[in-house]
Amino acid sequence: MAELLTAAQMRAIEEAAITSGEVSGLELMERAGAGVVDAVLETWPDLGGGAPKAVVLCGPGNNGGDGFVIARRLHERGWTVEVWLYGDPARLPPDARTNYERWRELGPVRPYRDEGPGAFWLEPSDYREDTVLFDALFGTGLTRPVEAFNAVGWATQLSEWRLPEEMRRGAYPAVRVVAVDLPSGLCADSGRRLQSDPPPGDVEEIVADLTVTFHARKLGHVLAEGPSFCGRVVVAPIGLEPRRRALGGREQRVTEVTAPAGLDKAASAHKYAHGHALVVSGGFGRTGAARLAARAALRVGAGLVTLAAPGAAQMEIAGQITALMLRRAESGDELAGLLEDPRLTALCLGPGLGLERARDLVPPALEASRGTVLDADALTAFEDAPEELFGMLHEACVLTPHAGEFARLFPDLAERLKQPAVSGPAASRVDVTREAARRAGCVVLLKGPDTVIAAPDGQSALNAGVGPRAAPWLATAGAGDVLGGLVCGLMARGFTAFDAACAGAWLHVEAARAFGPGLIAEDLPEALPQVLRQLGA
Ligand SMILES: NC(=O)C1=CN([C@@H]2O[C@H](COP(=O)(O)OP(=O)(O)OC[C@H]3O[C@@H](n4cnc5c(N)ncnc54)[C@H](O)[C@@H]3O)[C@@H](O)[C@H]2O)[C@@H](O)CC1
Ligand SMILES: Nc1ncnc2c1ncn2[C@@H]1O[C@H](COP(=O)(O)OP(=O)(O)O)[C@@H](O)[C@H]1O
Numbered sequence: 001m002a003e004l005l006t007a008a009q010m011r012a013i014e015e016a017a018i019t020s021g022e023v024s025g026l027e028l029m030e031r032a033g034a035g036v037v038d039a040v041l042e043t044w045p046d047l048g049g050g051a052p053k054a055v056v057l058c059g060p061g062n063n064g065g066d067g068f069v070i071a072r073r074l075h076e077r078g079w080t081v082e083v084w085l086y087g088d089p090a091r092l093p094p095d096a097r098t099n100y101e102r103w104r105e106l107g108p109v110r111p112y113r114d115e116g117p118g119a120f121w122l123e124p125s126d127y128r129e130d131t132v133l134f135d136a137l138f139g140t141g142l143t144r145p146v147e148a149f150n151a152v153g154w155a156t157q158l159s160e161w162r163l164p165e166e167m168r169r170g171a172y173p174a175v176r177v178v179a180v181d182l183p184s185g186l187c188a189d190s191g192r193r194l195q196s197d198p199p200p201g202d203v204e205e206i207v208a209d210l211t212v213t214f215h216a217r218k219l220g221h222v223l224a225e226g227p228s229f230c231g232r233v234v235v236a237p238i239g240l241e242p243r244r245r246a247l248g249g250r251e252q253r254v255t256e257v258t259a260p261a262g263l264d265k266a267a268s269a270h271k272y273a274h275g276h277a278l279v280v281s282g283g284f285g286r287t288g289a290a291r292l293a294a295r296a297a298l299r300v301g302a303g304l305v306t307l308a309a310p311g312a313a314q315m316e317i318a319g320q321i322t323a324l325m326l327r328r329a330e331s332g333d334e335l336a337g338l339l340e341d342p343r344l345t346a347l348c349l350g351p352g353l354g355l356e357r358a359r360d361l362v363p364p365a366l367e368a369s370r371g372t373v374l375d376a377d378a379l380t381a382f383e384d385a386p387e388e389l390f391g392m393l394h395e396a397c398v399l400t401p402h403a404g405e406f407a408r409l410f411p412d413l414a415e416r417l418k419q420p421a422v423s424g425p426a427a428s429r430v431d432v433t434r435e436a437a438r439r440a441g442c443v444v445l446l447k448g449p450d451t452v453i454a455a456p457d458g459q460s461a462l463n464a465g466v467g468p469r470a471a472p473w474l475a476t477a478g479a480g481d482v483l484g485g486l487v488c489g490l491m492a493r494g495f496t497a498f499d500a501a502c503a504g505a506w507l508h509v510e511a512a513r514a515f516g517p518g519l520i521a522e523d524l525p526e527a528l529p530q531v532l533r534q535l536g537a
């Protein structure tokens with residue numbers, strides 16, 4: 001499982017390596033610059049042969065230091081290199097200063113000073129089709145918003161340069177933009193843009209085609225707005241050991257969800273060995289969501305799946321299902337009666353349930369202490385009394401809110417994400433999900449392209465439906481119901497709440513990617529067999 005790092009963890013790893021004497025800061029900076037150059041040539045082989053032009057924008061810290069290394073290495077390769085510095089050379093940190101001096105032996109550094117609108121403007125005629133612009137302004141050290149020069153100068157120009165031909169108003173060539181470590185302005189821990197409050201007007205952002213980061217990806221490459229600013233993300237190894245101790249305790253670490261294990265079925269096992277899931281349906285005319293969840297639970301391998309529905313909805317469901325079973329649960333008491341069967345190993349409540357029915361059925365469902373997924377209406381029903389819900393939850397529960405449902409149960413946490421990110425590290429989706437899990441006393445899975453999963457003990461994971469795993473077709477009605485069914489089915493099979501949430505989220509994205517464009521929620525369970533086959537299940 002790959003760890004996604006915060007800026008502080010990256011610094012701790014680097015410091016531990018330097019303190020142990022295994023490497024110097026200057027060596028790390030050299031490897032970082034070399035890694036960027038390698039990634040550029042690997043991404044765009046057409047730049048390998050000729051004599052392209054590089055414009056390197058260096059900032060006042062070590063990110064700028066990487067920029068001077070890149071400049072020197074490209075100069076050695078025969079590129080034409082133009083270097084700009086935002087900041088005072090005398091105040092550069094030592095390693096960056098050394099690389100500044102080395103570059104000065106090869107070429108000039110043009111100063112950029114923040115003197116307001118119009119202070120900095122490059123002539124478009126200076127730039128060619130093979131120009132690569134390197135953003136080495138700020139990396140993991142960014143702690144406050146990038147001020148006016150970004151709004152009115154560089155970033156505006158950078159963004160315009162990379163627009164497609166038809167949108168560039170004919171003025172600029174298609175310059176390629178490479179972000180060193182992170183696109184400047186992006187918070188490494190949250191993937192949010194640091195902005196003053198109120199944000200300056202007319203802000204354009206640095207949007208990179210390629211981001212080259214070092215040792216491991218940072219959370220900001222994956223969370224929130226990160227993926228839309230980073231372009232392709234390449235990790236350049238710079239010879240650092242994993243150094244798990246530098247990462248801190250489990251409540252500080254975030255792993256990226258990877259392909260789950262344990263999905264195969266033993267040849268000799270009978271259906272009850274794979275558990276029995278119960279999905280509670282809404283009333284007449286509202287059974288579709290629960291049917292989707294139930295089918296997903298069955299496809300992910302639960303041995304049996306039963307839908308529990310009120311009498312008036314039975315005919316509607318019976319006409320639609322075959323392998324699924326159907327039982328009557330009109331009221332909380334009837335559900336409690338069904339749950340006396342100890343073979344029922346996991347429950348799913350919420351999709352299409354209706355608020356009134358949710359208030360009636362959630363308490364007996366939680367009383368039964370089985371693996372339980374609560375989604376949609378089962379969450380919204382407690383909007384006025386989240387504490388009442390939290391008092392009933394137990395550690396085999398998984399809450400699967402989308403952002404709106406999350407805000408109903410955890411309004412103060414949702415508000416933290418809505419506040420402008422004025423200083424770094426800014427509140428992130430990981431921070432708030434962790435806090436929500438602690439408060440709820442169970443696993444919380446906050447849905448989105450960057451789905452975050454957290455347990456009350458602080459363990460957390462991120463399932464990225466972004467970048468190379470982008471699954472935009474998941475933004476379709478009913479996709480969330482399928483996810484609830486997957487997590488329930490996996491818990492029925494014996495997965496822990498946290499593992500079921502991680503595996504469910506991973507399979508959900510893979511199923512969407514396997515089906516591709518045109519996906520609707522019904523297709524997701526049907527795409528699972530090929531995903532499972534590829535996993536060797
Ligand atoms: N940590 C590591 O292991 C390595 C780090 N390296 C590079 O070093 C970078 C981190 O360097 P630093 O910690 O020096 O930080 P940065 O270079 O990201 O920026 C910090 C500097 O910018 C200033 N600053 C921050 N926000 C500002 C704002 N809004 N406006 C104006 N100035 C602002 C700070 O006062 C400081 O001088 C990484 O992103 C990476 O590029 C690499 O050289 C290789 C190894
Ligand atoms: N752009 C996207 N990329 C990847 N996954 C997405 C995207 N948009 C939504 N999803 C996923 O699709 C599901 C949508 O669930 P939800 O919001 O509950 O919708 P519904 O209630 O219609 O089922 C979630 O699992 C979410 O993570």
Ligand SMILES: [K+]
Nearest residue numbers: 135138180182
């Ligand atoms: K940068």
